[in-house]
Amino acid sequence: MPVTTMGRFAGKRVLVTGAAAGIGRAVALAFADEGAELVLADRNAEGLAELARRIGPQAQVVVYDAMLPGDGDRLVSEATTRPLHVLVNVAGVYHRSHFTDTTDADWDRVMRINLTSPFEICRAAIPALLESGGNIVNTSSASAVKGIAYAAPYAITKSGIALLTKSLAAEYGHRGLRVNAVAPGRTFTDLGKPVPPVQGLRPEIAMHPSKMKGMIDGAPPEMIAGAYLWLASDAAAYVSGELHLVDGAYTCG
Secondary structure: OOOOOOOOOOOOEEEEEOOOOHHHHHHHHHHHHOOOEEEEEEOOHHHHHHHHHHHOOOEEEEEOOOOOOOHHHHHHHHHOOOOOOEEEOOOOOOOOOOHHHOOHHHHHHHHHHHHHHHHHHHHHHHHHHHHHOOEEEEEOOOHHHHOOOOOHHHHHHHHHHHHHHHHHHHHHHHHOOEEEEEEEOOEOOOOOOOOOOOOOOOHHHHHOOOOOOOOOOOEOOHHHHHHHHHHHOHHHOOOOOOEEEEOOOHHHO
């Protein structure tokens, strides 16, 4: 992919977590198409390297692990050697089981990756974003609005992201920092794809954990990415604290 000097994000630096696959990868490519410089973050070094090769010289790779306390601070430190204009938190994990079968380790892992790590990254990045006049786009989920059977820890973390987003928007709005979140419905990624049945789950839930009943039964990540770009762009200059649903009307039913 050649370096783009024109576009909505020309001259802007964007940090995308979870960039090696799925929604994060689609978001990173969409920002690159609009001229952004990218800081690509994930624990999947091979996936990041492949993406960086495709994007070209405007991509910087930072391998980090959301499970490691303090690694988010290191990530932001490496990402802010030059001005940072947009933080996009996409990295996440999905866990599916009967609630009574969910272990403390399951709970802690989902909380750590989906909620604590984005909290740490936001906390570390906010000073740089205030200085640059930048903004944050987090990733929640339609399950934060409607709930989802057999995935309570996941839904709880995504509800937490929604309120983290609104709380930061309220706290920093007077200083010009916008904070929003995209709430995707079922997306065709490793997190959202049909999975083998779990003993005791109804077959339709086991194969399609989110079982969307909207316009379509899920969407590719490229159909989600545009919402991130709009929220991060000047076109959304008066939008902050927004939980932006991209779910094909799933939460309407």
